[in-house]
Amino acid sequence: NAGVTQTPKFRVLKTGQSMTLLCAQDMNHEYMYWYRQDPGMGLRLIHYSVGEGTTAKGEVPDGYNVSRLKKQNFLLGLESAAPSQTSVYFCASRAGGESPLHFGNGTRLTVT
């Protein structure tokens, strides 16, 4: 099992450009999450999904959109990147109940 796979691993964008981060999980998990991690801020939840076709806003959703068209994939989009979106982005998934989160290894995004 690959677990949770994030692509790309690194990306540099110019202000105003758009991009999509892909998260794929092969564990048949219902729940998927996008977090961002910034120095001194810990992890903050951007958006999440409780099942195929559903999405919901987290703590810091502004400037991001998500889609969960297939159960195994959760896409995070930046329509017009801003320097404030420079961060490390983590995708995570879990099964239902009290199951723990399984994380990918992150995407390091720099917006200049």
Place this chain on the structure above:
Amino acid sequence: SQQGEEDPQALSIQEGENATMNCSYKTSINNLQWYRQNSGRGLVHLILIRSNEREKHSGRLRVTLDTSKKSSSLLITASRAADTASYFCATAGYSTLTFGKGTMLLVSP
């Protein structure tokens, strides 16, 4: 806003010593979980303690939970250099987990 806050922010110890990290949170929880993050990697789940539990053990890890004080502690006994990492507590609500800012642990040989 962050639900959990870890203390201390950084901890430096020698191999063989015990490491204790604390987590405080603000609202009621279903459970509290601890995760570990090695540099440049994703977080890895360590242990979960339910809101009706007071203490839990897993190998060299011991977690306590005091819901009246809204706090938890993670004790790592007989630390090893390989325990060097950041440790995060996460509080579980209905569908989401909210993470604290983490404690950076450095274990020197």
